Amino acid sequence: MKRTLLTVFTLFTLAANAQEKISAAKGVVYGTVSPxxxxVTPDEIKTKLVKNEFNGQIKAKVTDVCKAEGCWIKVQKADGTSxxxxxxxxxxxMPENIVGKTVLIEGSATVKETSEEMRRHYAEDAGKSKEEIAKIKGxxxxxxxxxxxxxxxD
Incomplete structure (x- = not known):
């Protein structure tokens, strides 16, 4: 019985990991987005914060994506930062080919502090070199x- 359960569990795990990410083509939606x-732009969010929070949509160009899973992206701000x-x-x-695409994002924004450890983790996920990761301080x-x-x- 244990062997059967283990076999079934293994097959489900393999099937789940074999799922392909949908390519980033015009009109494709990841998660849920209202019409x-x-x-607003990423630069406008700070002026739209109410009690340190913004709920709504932003439109921006994707500059980077998590190479490990696709669980985060970075979007371009007017000053060249992200x-x-x-x-x-x-x-x-989200797939790696979403970089360079203009996207509509729905959700909420807050001002938060990202620890040095988490900043290094994000840099590692983005495929940065060890030298670039070592430069991250504070x-x-x-x-x-x-x-x-x-x-x-688009």
Whole structure:
């Protein structure tokens, strides 16, 4: 009986891991996104914060993606820096070919501090070199977005 259960569990695990991520083509949605409703840019979020939180949509270009799982992306800000966008509760994953695409993102943003350890973890997930990771020093306070969904616009 144990052997049968172990075999069934192994087969389900292999089948789940064999699922392909859907390619980032125009119109593809990861998670859930409502129809477009006055999205803001990543730069506008700080001015839209109410009690340190923003709920709504942003429109931005993807500059980086988690190479390990696809659980986060970075989107471009006007000054050339980027804003971190994580898939809320890891409910969806995004493919590597989403980089360079303009996307509509729905969710909530808050100002949070990211520890040095977590910043290094994100850099590792992004495929940065050991030298680049070693240069990361100290925590960083910035706007972080927890996405319920991401829709590819182009």
């Amino acid at each position: 477009e409703n006055k999205p 804003m971190m966008v994580r898939a809320k509760d890891h409910k969806f994953l 925590p960083e306070k910035d706007v972080q977005f927890a996405a319920k969904g991401v829709k590819v616009l």
